[in-house]
Amino acid sequence: xxxxxxxxxxxxxxxxxxxxIARLDHSIKNLFVLPGVIVPLSVDPALFNLHxxxxxxxxxxxxxxxxxxxYVINExxxxxxxxLHPIKKNRPAACGLxxxxxxxxxxxxxxxxxxxxxxxxxxxxxLVALILWIMGCLYNFPPIRTKDVxxxxxxxxxxxxxxxxxxxxxxxxxxxxPPVSLLLAYWxxxxxxxxxxRFSELSELHHSGDHGLAGAYRASFKRYTxxxxxxxxxxxxxxxxxxxxxxxxxxxxxxxxxxxxVALTMAIYLRLAFKPDSAVQNPEKLYRExxxxxxxSATVLVMGILLFLRLPRLEQIFLxxxxxxxxxxxxxxxxxxxxxTLVLLPLRQRSPAVAARWDQQRLRKASAERIAWNGEVx
Numbered sequence: 207x208x209x210x211x212x213x214x215x216x217x218x219x220x221x222x223x224x225x226x227i228a229r230l231d232h233s234i235k236n237l238f239v240l241p242g243v244i245v246p247l248s249v250d251p252a253l254f255n256l257h258x259x260x261x262x263x264x265x266x267x268x269x270x271x272x273x274x275x276x277y278v279i280n281e282x283x284x285x286x287x288x289x290l291h292p293i294k295k296n297r298p299a300a301c302g303l304x305x306x307x308x309x310x311x312x313x314x315x316x317x318x319x320x321x322x323x324x325x326x327x328x329x330x331x332x333l334v335a336l337i338l339w340i341m342g343c344l345y346n347f348p349p350i351r352t353k354d355v356x357x358x359x360x361x362x363x364x365x366x367x368x369x370x371x372x373x374x375x376x377x378x379x380x381x382x383x384p385p386v387s388l389l390l391a392y393w394x395x396x397x398x399x400x401x402x403x404r405f406s407e408l409s410e411l412h413h414s415g416d417h418g419l420a421g422a423y424r425a426s427f428k429r430y431t432x433x434x435x436x437x438x439x440x441x442x443x444x445x446x447x448x449x450x451x452x453x454x455x456x457x458x459x460x461x462x463x464x465x466x467x468v469a470l471t472m473a474i475y476l477r478l479a480f481k482p483d484s485a486v487q488n489p490e491k492l493y494r495e496x497x498x499x500x501x502x503s504a505t506v507l508v509m510g511i512l513l514f515l516r517l518p519r520l521e522q523i524f525l526x527x528x529x530x531x532x533x534x535x536x537x538x539x540x541x542x543x544x545x546x547t548l549v550l551l552p553l554r555q556r557s558p559a560v561a562a563r564w565d566q567q568r569l570r571k572a573s574a575e576r577i578a579w580n581g582e583v584x
Contacts, residue, residue, distance in 0.1 A: 223303035227281040228274040242374025248513035265377035271320030276342030354425035364396030387453040394446035405435040
């Protein structure tokens with residue numbers, strides 16, 4: 207489009223272009239807020255009331271405005287590079303349909319409105335929302351522009367996952383503290399998704415036959431290879447499951463039953479990354495993948511149920527069966543063995559009755575092990 211055509215663009219078309227760069231269709235990503243809402247409610251269901259519903263609506267509007275502000279600046283600063291991409295060259299900013307001064311004003315106004323609404327919820331909520339916006343600036347603005355640095359691009363973009371979870375959490379409560387293990391698991395699973403997006407993008411550009419195009423479009427692609435990205439995917443998936451397992455053992459042992467569904471969803475997502483023109487490159491279009499949506503929906507449903515379901519017998523199955531050290535078992539009394547093994551148990555106690563049963567079982571087991579040990583020594 208020529209400069210004259212851009213200048214004479216009707217106001218209606220210009221406004222439509224500015225609405226498009228806010229990427230409201232990406233608001234589906236706000237679903238990442240849900241774990242931050244559901245987990246504290248599973249701990250204290252009394253937190254759910256009419257006031258919370260109003261707060262959650264305001265929180266959703268605030269998060270959407272802040273996220274859309276980041277999308278606006280991303281669209282503006284990426285326009286020169288998007289023109290090199292076979293599909294993204296059709297974006298409004300890349301086509302010259304966007305007024306740059308208006309876009310910067312739009313970026314700041316959306317951020318200001320989002321933070322203003324966040325302050326009506328709480329200061330800690332507003333602080334996390336501001337950090338979400340700042341991470342968008344670090345990701346897009348030179349000279350830092352983390353999106354151009356291999357691996358750092360994935361880490362800094364995916365940190366929006368735990369930030370969104372924190373926003374959901376602080377919309378519900380400011381008393382409970384979110385578990386670090388869950389935040390880290392959420393961060394790493396975001397890295398898993400983002401690394402597969404990078405892998406799919408790079409593979410697609412390489413298949414075009416012009417390997418130089420990939421590096422011209424995205425600076426990090428000059429150092430990435432499909433193999434290095436797949437290796438990083440394995441690392442992120444392993445780290446995510448490690449931290450999720452730590453959270454489950456520490457707080458919600460029932461969630462271990464959802465692991466097969468979690469693994470299935472991750473496997474389906476991995477398979478999708480190998481498809482040409484994969485929806486993995488555009489997560490807002492993943493709803494078009496019926497198998498992934500079925501697996502994801504089942505996973506969310508089962509995990510949601512298990513967060514509120516108590517299965518004491520499952521906890522008994524995973525009781526520690528080994529003492530902390532062999533020497534401590536030789537000299538331990540039933541009471542001291544109980545104390546030594548207690549550190550390996552989930553610190554969450556469901557009720558005094560369940561806690562009493564655990565103590566009785568550990569004492570009986572310790573006594574039996576002590577008698578057997580004395581018999582062997584004799």
